[in-house]
Amino acid sequence: EAQVTQNPRYLITVTGKKLTVTCSQNMNHEYMSWYRQDPGLGLRQIYYSMNVEVTDKGDVPEGYKVSRKEKRNFPLILESPSPNQTSLYFCASTSGGGVNEQFFGPGTRLTVL
């Protein structure tokens, strides 16, 4: 089944404790991205990657890092999480071939205390 997976789905952590949220897609998509969703603010793009070893900032990159060492994986790294990073996070991959349809993972609900 074609899908985007994220882990963990739920995470409660404390300020300053480094964490990684993994994202993997099995559709051989080149373009992947991370979004966060907050009440009243909607979905905003954090980082995106157009291919292996190619990443760039989205609208709200501060406090986040990403890497793209393999095509299928695009982990989101919070080196020193803070309470304002409490949010619902979504990973997405984009089909190619000129269609550019986005497929979303199930989401990771992160709480930083």
Added chain:
Amino acid sequence: KQEVTQIPAALSVPEGENLVLNCSFTDSAIYNLQWFRQDPGKGLTSLLLIQSSQREQTSGRLNASLDKSSGRSTLYIAASQPGDSATYLCAAMMYSGGGADGLTFGKGTHLIIQP
């Protein structure tokens, strides 16, 4: 910078009614426009994707239209059912010099279908 607005923010209608959700965008240089459905606490499910060269797309009881010149898209839901209750999001994908860019989302329309 692209801005996407969805009106209304919330809508409650009786079961069986036909309804229209609206989405407007400020920059017409879009690559495509996508409608999603999101159930509470869940991920996004893609409903319809309209390429910039298309006028509409249909899937079952759903029909989405696109008018780039006026910066508008609508999602038409026919014969609404309680199972259609969810938040509906539209998102515009921009075209950058290197190809398609990320999505800019509206804040969604929270739809409730009353049994």
